[in-house]
Amino acid sequence: MATTTAGKAADNTLYYGDNLDILREHIPTASVDLVYLDPPFNSNRNYNVLFRDESGKESESQITAFEDTWHWGPDAEATYRALTTEGSDRVAKMIDAMRSFVGANQMMAYLVMMAARLVELHRVLKPTGSLYLHCDPTASHYLKIILDTIFGPDMFANEIIWKRAHTVKGNFGQGSRLWGTNTDTILFYRRSSANTFHPTFRPYTDDYLTAFYKFTEPETGRQYRLISMIGPGGAAKGNPYYEVMGVSRYWRYSKQKMQELSDAGMIVQTTMGRSACQQRPPYLRTRRSNLHVPSSFYRSRCIPCSPYRASQPA
Numbered sequence: 001m002a003t004t005t006a007g008k009a010a011d012n013t014l015y016y017g018d019n020l021d022i023l024r025e026h027i028p029t030a031s032v033d034l035v036y037l038d039p040p041f042n043s044n045r046n047y048n049v050l051f052r053d054e055s056g057k058e059s060e061s062q063i064t065a066f067e068d069t070w071h072w073g074p075d076a077e078a079t080y081r082a083l084t085t086e087g088s089d090r091v092a093k094m095i096d097a098m099r100s101f102v103g104a105n106q107m108m109a110y111l112v113m114m115a116a117r118l119v120e121l122h123r124v125l126k127p128t129g130s131l132y133l134h135c136d137p138t139a140s141h142y143l144k145i146i147l148d149t150i151f152g153p154d155m156f157a158n159e160i161i162w163k164r165a166h167t168v169k170g171n172f173g174q175g176s177r178l179w180g181t182n183t184d185t186i187l188f189y190r191r192s193s194a195n196t197f198h199p200t201f202r203p204y205t206d207d208y209l210t211a212f213y214k215f216t217e218p219e220t221g222r223q224y225r226l227i228s229m230i231g232p233g234g235a236a237k238g239n240p241y242y243e244v245m246g247v248s249r250y251w252r253y254s255k256q257k258m259q260e261l262s263d264a265g266m267i268v269q270t271t272m273g274r275s276a277c278q279q280r281p282p283y284l285r286t287r288r289s290n291l292h293v294p295s296s297f298y299r300s301r302c303i304p305c306s307p308y309r310a311s312q313p314a
């Protein structure tokens with residue numbers, strides 16, 4: 001196996017060819033910041049390049065862009081042998097075990113093809129690097145085992161679920177007895193815990209602002225929200241008990257910290273004496289929130305899904 005071990009990857013270079021050869025011959029160890037791979041998914045289909053004529057109508061002459069149908073044959077057997085004899089002991093054991101329960105079949109042919117490439121991609125990543133593998137539920141569970149073995153389970157960062165459409169048309173009219181498939185999966189692994197990560201933000205929604213940042217400071221016009229200052233867990237969690245503005249409770253702050261907040265005008269009493277809601281106003285500093293990737297990709301909003309729609313009278 002010819003493996004490039006030192007040097008710097010060429011900048012702005014587009015390689016054409018089998019990525020396993022390219023990785024081994026051209027990409028040095030620990031030279032890559034980020035890998036995003038959108039490989040075949042083992043969909044058992046062939047994908048065509050669609051030609052359209054000038055009116056936009058699809059032409060009958062199409063060429064196959066790539067085949068996503070895998071077969072256990074001499075190539076798969078050779079890759080399997082290389083992984084179990086030349087690779088690391090962990091990878092060899094995992095691939096061997098996988099073959100024993102998956103069998104020497106289409107799925108296993110796909111998995112050995114992927115494993116050989118993922119070993120190389122792991123090699124070329126810098127310690128600060130990250131890998132995002134785009135796949136779908138056909139093989140994501142097996143790919144996660146492969147990645148856990150190559151990267152180490154503690155280097156697994158996130159499973160991002162990508163909802164491809166708001167609704168998906170099921171084939172119930174044709175007698176399908178399954179829910180429509182509507183998601184892809186992106187597995188995010190880090191090369192080490194020193195991975196580079198740039199948090200991404202998006203603006204708060206108007207609904208969120210209306211629900212939480214209800215108050216406006218008259219002098220400055222700044223919006224703020226109120227947060228309870230009661231110590232969660234009470235005495236059991238070691239919260240101090242004392243009196244603030246005539247209300248005695250277990251508070252989340254020490255008496256000294258509470259005094260500082262009070263001196264800074266950060267305490268608001270909503271209901272004198274009756275309620276324990278001594279609160280403070282964190283200001284809306286920036287109109288942004290953490291982009292929570294899974295929920296933004298796969299919106300949690302309840303949308304009637306295709307089976308429900310399909311069962312409704314037209």
Ligand SMILES: C[S@@+](CC[C@H](N)C(=O)[O-])C[C@H]1O[C@@H](n2cnc3c(N)ncnc32)[C@H](O)[C@@H]1O
Binds near residue numbers: 017038040041065066
């Ligand atoms: C799911 S498609 C990705 C398509 C691409 N991301 C896009 O949106 O157009 C998988 C791609 O991997 C390519 N591919 C499959 N095996 C490959 C290999 N061994 N080396 C390099 N590319 C390969 C296929 O030709 C295909 O274009």
